[in-house]
Amino acid sequence: MTQRSVLVVLYDGVQSLDVTGPVEVFAGASRFPGAGYVLRTASLDGAPVRTCSGLVLVPDSSLADAEPPHTLLVPGGEGTRDPDPALVDWLREHAPHPERLVSVCTGALLLAEAGLLDGHRVTTHWTVCEHLARSHPAVEVDPDPIFVRDGRLATSAGVTAGIDLALALVEEDHGRDIALTVARHLVVFLRRPGNQAQFSAQLVAQTARREPLREVQHWITENPGEDLCVEALAARARLSPRHFARAFQAETGLTPGRYVDRVRLEQARRLLEDTTDGVTGISRACGYGTPEAMRRAFVKALGTAPAEYRRRFRTHPATDRRATT
Incomplete structure (x- = not known):
């Protein structure tokens, strides 16, 4: 050396x-x-x-x-x-x-x-x-x-x-x-790779001021595999879908759908990086339903398919890889 x-x-x-x-x-x-x-x-x-x-x-x-x-x-x-x-x-x-x-x-x-x-x-x-x-x-x-x-x-x-x-x-x-x-x-992480985004989904969005909306934000993060359609989220917040969608965007800066997309992509990336779980299992756990739906989300946001994303991460965990969440 x-x-x-x-x-x-x-x-x-x-x-x-x-x-x-x-x-x-x-x-x-x-x-x-x-x-x-x-x-x-x-x-x-x-x-x-x-x-x-x-x-x-x-x-x-x-x-x-x-x-x-x-x-x-x-x-x-x-x-x-x-x-x-x-x-x-x-x-x-x-x-x-x-x-x-x-x-x-x-x-x-x-x-x-x-x-x-x-x-x-x-x-x-x-x-x-x-x-x-x-x-x-x-x-x-x-x-x-x-x-x-x-x-x-x-x-x-x-x-x-x-x-x-x-x-x-x-x-x-x-x-x-x-x-x-x-x-x-x-007392820091070694493998916080270069391609990790500067902001998590929670930081990209503002934290909602009203308690029901904040609770929904936390619930989305903890349950990316659940039904996260506007109707289901509005029911959790005890608001009409139209009122919920308008209030969520006003207080967080993101539409409910965009926020859900970010959370699911972030969780899928983390599972690909940190586990050996298969793409099929990860797609279900993160709410994509099918590997093809997850693949489309990755290609749109990151320009690469999930399997290739994992391969690049495992081969070069500290090199430059584009990330656009």
Whole structure:
């Protein structure tokens, strides 16, 4: 096993967890003999930086004095809103050279400003995906996954997704056993794969204000295999179907049918990833009724059939696979 150097770029307004999350993962791997990483941090002038939460981070050096790394990591934060032109210039000149270029959260905005994302598929925090796509039309922005790999480029969604991406990189570099031990030490999941959506169905939808509608939401999540037609759900809420459908959409932002579709797809994906249950059994358990109905739902939402989805997940659990729920 070989050590790899990691350089983390610091700047005023950086998000502290975007820095410390991946650093803790890489540092944890470094406790294993023959494995791990040489970690360095650097700011433009080598001076301490204040994070957006007020913490002060002291870098190891200036960017000018930093040794060329194997992996260059650019965290996000409020400082990406109006970035220092000198930092963008440094990235434009130096970021193309490392073997691996990584951004966490809105760090992707800095890479985009430097022209380093053109022609690549990337992700970032869900709140800025639209802005990134609009400001840089040559970048293919995928708002759904928690992280995306595209060749030497790796980008992640917001904050804690940087930990998921770092664990995936450790697994790639030093194997599953080391990555799993690090994940256990940090009390996080190892296999929260890149294709997992930034939001679950429950988070995509708003939580209904009225108790009967909230109860129906919870019941749908816990019983995806039941009859979830509008009439049945309305009866549970003690409302007429028309009133229920109108109130549900008004309070959650989704129609009942769309919410049910998301819940069933999410549950089916989880069962394909985490169990050895057959497609026929999963289709029944998730309310699709038949494997063909489940296949159509997967192809429409994910562009792949359930069996192929499982095969890709089992073969490459930490690589880039599109997810659009």
